[in-house]
Amino acid sequence: MRDKIQRILEILTAFFFLNMLWIIFCLPIITIFPSTMTMFSIVRRWKQNEIDYDLAKLFFSEFKENARKYFLLGVVWLIFGILLIIDYFFIITIQFEARNLLFGLLFLGTFIYLGMSLFIFGIAVNFDLPKKAIIKNAFLYTIGKLGTTVLTVMILVSMVIICYIVPYLLWIIGSITAFFIYTTMSNMNRATWEKDSSQK
Template sequence: MRNVLDSRFYRYLEVFSAFLFLSVVWFVACLPVFTVFPATAALFAVIREWVNRGEFDGAVRGFFAFFRANFWQSLGVGMVWTLLGALLAINLLLVGGMPNVLRIPLYVFFISSSLFYVTTSAFLFPVLVNFDTDWRTVLKNSFLLSLSQLPTTLACLAVFATAVFLVLVVPVAALFAGSLTAYAVYRLCARTFGKVAAEGGRNFPESEPPDEA
């Protein structure tokens, strides 16, 4: 009889457990709220390693290694990105009380800016964990990629929307939503990174593995 550890069922169970543990660890790490960005960056960093190696192991150990190593950069990116989002939301609320002659053009400007904000967010974490660069370049590259690779951007947003829908309809899906969503989004973005590299994109830094603690 074949060794049970070599069976397909055991392999599926191993992958199932890896995604479950990673989602749970990510959720717990997000509970202090201010750690949401570092925790999500660590989540994507683990997914990056899984995709590159083709092996689904070391979820917990890898998560905390990346969490510590990239804490301050991901926290800084998170603070800047949260501030920009808050400013956009506040300005949209303030525009509603202005005269019509100002309201319409300002609505167009801030709604357009909000769309750019949302589309840039689709690439934010994959770029953060895939390129060894400063936070300004992370934001710039995320913005440029979101515009130049629009089909991938829309696919990533569709993944996010589907995950939210599934969690609302089937709450137990929350146990896997974090890791599976990150996996799907990173796989989409990884193909784009390869495409850009193959085309010799000069606007993007060379890909380097994130530092581990």
């Protein structure tokens, strides 16, 4: 019993430190994308192998590689997210006839954006693909694997709501969310997800 409790505490500590590193590396804002990519890469390692507790060295090494490969993509993706927020503000504050129609289209666009964002992280860390292929496959997965998309987006939204209700969970919920999302993606699409992942 004591060993099990100790193991649980060790795992929670690992998720806590991973989450803290993710938050620290996200602080410049424009590094959110490579930092999140790094977190997904590490939870992928944890799912396939034992948890690596030398997190600082591992995170920094992975972050440098992801920043080199995905920094510009991350900036563009962040701009798209900001534009969506501006659109919501515009629709909410201004009255016009087509408001409900535009709100519905914006909601659909947001769903696709969130789904693609999650799949981009999952695909990029699992498959060795060019950036254009990653984006293309993220879109195809988002539309073609609707069940996975809905479930992963629901996990993300639920975790955000939980964190809003219990703010101190911010210090650990990001890494746990990434683990649940990646696990859901890989388990629900096991045939394709594991086909080439060993080449990564």
